[in-house]
Amino acid sequence: MHSLNLVAPVWNGVTKSIRDLSSSVAPKGSQKKGKRLLQFLADRFYDVEALREYLLQKQVSKVHQENRFQGQEWIQSSGRRPSSLELLSFQAVPVESVDASDCAINYEGLDNLLALKELQSLSLQRCPHVDDWCLSRLYQLADSLQELSLAGCPRVSERGLACLHHLQNLRRLDISDLPAVSNPGLTQILMEEMLPNCEVLGADWAQGLKSRPEKQSQDTASPTPA
Amino acid sequence: MFRGAVHLCAGRGHLGRRLSTLRGGSALGWAGKVSEIKKTLQSVLPGGAWNSLYDTSHLPPEQSDVVIVGGGVLGLSVAYWLKRLEKQRGAIRVLVVEQDHTYSQASTGLSVGGIRQQFSLPENIQLSLFSVNFLRNINDYLAVVDDPPLDLQFNPSGYLLLASEEGAAILESNVKVQRQEGAKVCLMSPEQLRNKFPWINTEGVALASYGLEGEGWFDPWCLLQGLRRKVQAMGVHFCHGEVTRFVSSSNRMETTSGEEITLKRIHEVHVKMDHSVEYQPVECAIVINAAGAWSGRVAELAGIGKGPPGTLQGTKLPVEPRKRYVYVWHCPQGPGLESPLVADTSGVYFRRDGLGNNYLGGCSPTEEEEPDPENLEVDHDFFQNKVWPRLAWRIPAFESLKVRSAWAGYYDYNTFDQNGVVGPHPLVANMYFATGFSGHGLQQAPAVGRAVAEMVLEGRFQTINLNAFLFSRFFLGEKVQEHNIF
Numbered sequence: 001m002h003s004l005n006l007v008a009p010v011w012n013g014v015t016k017s018i019r020d021l022s023s024s025v026a027p028k029g030s031q032k033k034g035k036r037l038l039q040f041l042a043d044r045f046y047d048v049e050a051l052r053e054y055l056l057q058k059q060v061s062k063v064h065q066e067n068r069f070q071g072q073e074w075i076q077s078s079g080r081r082p083s084s085l086e087l088l089s090f091q092a093v094p095v096e097s098v099d100a101s102d103c104a105i106n107y108e109g110l111d112n113l114l115a116l117k118e119l120q121s122l123s124l125q126r127c128p129h130v131d132d133w134c135l136s137r138l139y140q141l142a143d144s145l146q147e148l149s150l151a152g153c154p155r156v157s158e159r160g161l162a163c164l165h166h167l168q169n170l171r172r173l174d175i176s177d178l179p180a181v182s183n184p185g186l187t188q189i190l191m192e193e194m195l196p197n198c199e200v201l202g203a204d205w206a207q208g209l210k211s212r213p214e215k216q217s218q219d220t221a222s223p224t225p226a
Numbered sequence: 227m228f229r230g231a232v233h234l235c236a237g238r239g240h241l242g243r244r245l246s247t248l249r250g251g252s253a254l255g256w257a258g259k260v261s262e263i264k265k266t267l268q269s270v271l272p273g274g275a276w277n278s279l280y281d282t283s284h285l286p287p288e289q290s291d292v293v294i295v296g297g298g299v300l301g302l303s304v305a306y307w308l309k310r311l312e313k314q315r316g317a318i319r320v321l322v323v324e325q326d327h328t329y330s331q332a333s334t335g336l337s338v339g340g341i342r343q344q345f346s347l348p349e350n351i352q353l354s355l356f357s358v359n360f361l362r363n364i365n366d367y368l369a370v371v372d373d374p375p376l377d378l379q380f381n382p383s384g385y386l387l388l389a390s391e392e393g394a395a396i397l398e399s400n401v402k403v404q405r406q407e408g409a410k411v412c413l414m415s416p417e418q419l420r421n422k423f424p425w426i427n428t429e430g431v432a433l434a435s436y437g438l439e440g441e442g443w444f445d446p447w448c449l450l451q452g453l454r455r456k457v458q459a460m461g462v463h464f465c466h467g468e469v470t471r472f473v474s475s476s477n478r479m480e481t482t483s484g485e486e487i488t489l490k491r492i493h494e495v496h497v498k499m500d501h502s503v504e505y506q507p508v509e510c511a512i513v514i515n516a517a518g519a520w521s522g523r524v525a526e527l528a529g530i531g532k533g534p535p536g537t538l539q540g541t542k543l544p545v546e547p548r549k550r551y552v553y554v555w556h557c558p559q560g561p562g563l564e565s566p567l568v569a570d571t572s573g574v575y576f577r578r579d580g581l582g583n584n585y586l587g588g589c590s591p592t593e594e595e596e597p598d599p600e601n602l603e604v605d606h607d608f609f610q611n612k613v614w615p616r617l618a619w620r621i622p623a624f625e626s627l628k629v630r631s632a633w634a635g636y637y638d639y640n641t642f643d644q645n646g647v648v649g650p651h652p653l654v655a656n657m658y659f660a661t662g663f664s665g666h667g668l669q670q671a672p673a674v675g676r677a678v679a680e681m682v683l684e685g686r687f688q689t690i691n692l693n694a695f696l697f698s699r700f701f702l703g704e705k706v707q708e709h710n711i712f
Contacts (some may be wrong), residue, residue: 046316052371059368132380133380135382136440137436157379161563163382163383186581190563193563
């Protein structure tokens with residue numbers, strides 16, 4: 001009986017959340033004026049204020065709805081879409097690895113993954129809604145999970161990484177490129193101490209060190225290979 | 227109504243048709259004068275703080291539907307849920323009175339910030355479960371247009387409670403109740419403890435309970451600021467002052483058994499301004515006592531407990547301030563990143579703080595050792611004599627540590643049964659309590675706020691039934707004891 005490797009479908013659109021709006025390109029002059037006018041109106045008229053808050057709530061809940069939809073869609077592999085008859089034949093097959101990279105999966109959506117009791121490899125690279133709370137749920141996969149990748153998740157910090165100590169069977173952990181981790185080098189060392197049998201990748205201990213000024217100018221002078 | 231504007235015009239003299247620059251000018255330029263006129267007009271129009279005698283913009287409004295005494299996390303949570311659950315937008319006018327806007331002595335900011343579901347009462351477990359959901363979705367609840375999202379810095383590392391032989395049976399039954407209510411807690415034997423956390427000395431430990439999900443610690447200041455910001459955006463009025471008096475009316479009534487009791491209703495709250503004798507009487511319909519460590523004093527002002535002892539009138543609110551110390555130390559060989567908040571059999575507790583091998587913790591003193599709650603001075607000898615020996619015995623790595631700093635904070639300690647008081651007073655009909663949580667108020671604040679708001683708006687608890695926490699239990703003598711407070 002062979003096991004399944006699943007890949008999330010290619011997601012064309014960009015999941016825009018309210019957080020992205022504030023960190024996106026700096027507003028130009030006209031946009032700023034529009035925003036100021038809106039704020040002026042909102043301060044004076046209850047209706048405008050209520051409308052703005054309603055739109056904000058809609059934006060926030062829109063993200064959740066997309067996740068629920070996503071939670072069901074991801075089972076299909078990229079490229080060819082297997083017919084439903086084929087999927088039925090896979091029902092009894094244990095799922096071995098899941099690639100949910102760039103997927104808009106969130107805390108509630110993780111229910112689908114945690115039900116896979118024989119999951120060995122999980123990739124959550126660049127998932128915008130995977131945060132420390134989601135990591136605190138991963139202990140349920142402790143018996144089987146051997147490989148985990150969290151590279152590029154914007155919301156994962158060292159506080160969520162601390163909960164991964166339950167995953168004693170983990171052999172490969174990728175924690176590279178996590179912008180919310182305050183001290184990547186130190187975190188890597190502490191993670192290695194916490195999970196002695198696991199190979200922790202990603203954060204180089206030298207990342208936290210500053211190079212000397214002469215060395216820096218040398219680097220900029222030398223031609224960088226293409 | 228245009229008296230203010232007329233004064234400015236008259237100041238320019240009879241021939242004041244031309245601009246003042248020709249007659250030597252006044253101190254203000256043209257733009258300054260326009261803004262003065264605008265300000266006066268604004269204050270004079272309805273809704274402004276205009277008083278013909280003097281400026282009252284620093285005083286609270288003269289009327290308010292609900293006055294919340296205390297602007298800490300519980301008071302703000304009640305304000306938030308009142309505004310959120312009101313039937314019509316702007317239906318209820320809420321005023322929050324806080325005596326110290328720097329929150330220098332408020333329990334919220336000085337808290338260790340932990341949240342757990344490991345209680346023995348189902349009500350407490352439910353309150354914590356809802357609160358942790360609230361914290362997880364805090365940006366859905368407390369989002370304010372154009373403001374950045376909140377980052378609570380939540381550490382989902384869980385709580386580890388250790389029990390000796392005597393306490394093991396209670397711990398086991400507690401865990402059973404917790405799991406029934408939906409908390410994710412597991413039991414661990416001493417051997418499992420040694421495997422998972424090799425830095426613990428398991429001698430004397432018979433059983434341990436470990437929270438797997440939804441437990442940990444967070445930044446209480448962030449929650450407080452987030453609530454404050456959201457609550458201001460929802461239209462709640464804030465006032466920086468102290469409640470000094472309640473003006474109430476009484477009605478003598480007879481109960482069905484023929485006993486005579488006095489029902490009171492608070493009509494006015496006198497709010498005294500800081501560093502001044504000036505006060506504002508605020509007419510109100512409902513008063514919420516969320517004053518934390520000072521709740522007992524506020525209740526006395528309302529006449530609660532003034533009567534012959536043993537009667538309902540003579541039953542005081544048994545909430546008093548108790549001082550607790552928190553120490554921060556550094557230990558280079560201490561427990562690693564996986565360490566939960568550990569609470570020992572002896573009452574000592576500690577948790578990690580950040581990445582740098584810093585830890586913080588403390589211990590609840592016994593009744594005889596209770597420090598004087600007069601001020602928040604730290605007693606360092608307490609750490610040397612009471613905390614460190616027990617800590618070092620349980621965690622051998624802590625034999626060599628260096629104390630970095632310490633602080634003290636108040637518990638709003640319920641001397642009766644160390645659990646919260648929620649709901650209306652049976653005799654003072656319009657005073658509601660949200661206090662007395664004895665050290666676990668922060669972690670239950672979102673849920674308690676909702677419960678009190680439901681009680682105020684609907685007259686009964688709708689989501690979580692907190693009838694066990696009503697005031698009447700103090701008179702009836704029914705203790706709802708919690709077994710794990712530290």
